[in-house]
Amino acid sequence: DIQMTQSPSSLSASIGDRVTITCRASQGIGSFLAWFQQKPGKAPKSLIYGASSLQSGVPSKFSGSGSGTEFTLTISSLQPEDFATYYCQQYRTYPFTFGPGTKVDIK
């Protein structure tokens, strides 16, 4: 199975900060990488697919990059509604696997 790791596991940031989360795959997955945002008690929400394609309706402050084994999710200017847990997911090979999540909270 492909193992996904994320760093950091949590971070504290202020409104307006630029935030970057890193996701690494245990083997190359091309661009078959998605990012999700999840708030407590809610279903995950799709942000990015294909490593860098923005899901319809998602604001452009979110961006993704990378290919192969290393990927990043960037939030250009953190807003109150962005405090949540973020997950990456590979869909190159079954079983599809998720990273353990990065919790973003208020400093």
Next chain:
Amino acid sequence: QVQLVESGGGVVQPGGSLRLSCAASGFTFSNFDIHWVRQAPGKGLEWVAIVSNGGTSGFYAESVKGRFTVSRDNSKNTVYLQMDSLRPEDTAVYYCTRVYYFDYWGQGTLVTVST
């Protein structure tokens, strides 16, 4: 608009069975693979299974293989997850979602396996 609605969760004893449903609307259901993803309380996300758009093939996580069966009825726009031989570690919120990169999700249904 695309909607996925899960139902069928509840409390079941270890060794018991439960069938979850995922009702879809707002898109051409028969064109899309459907996945199940679960989340144990306070934990991360775990992919569980996929059923192909025609219902002819499915894949499962090792943790549920041989105990869970996914199927679909395209005439009813519904996917099912039959869960047998349930274990306490199957306790989770179960979500259905579509396509490889999970663009839309249901609200989830809670399954609790406990005595």
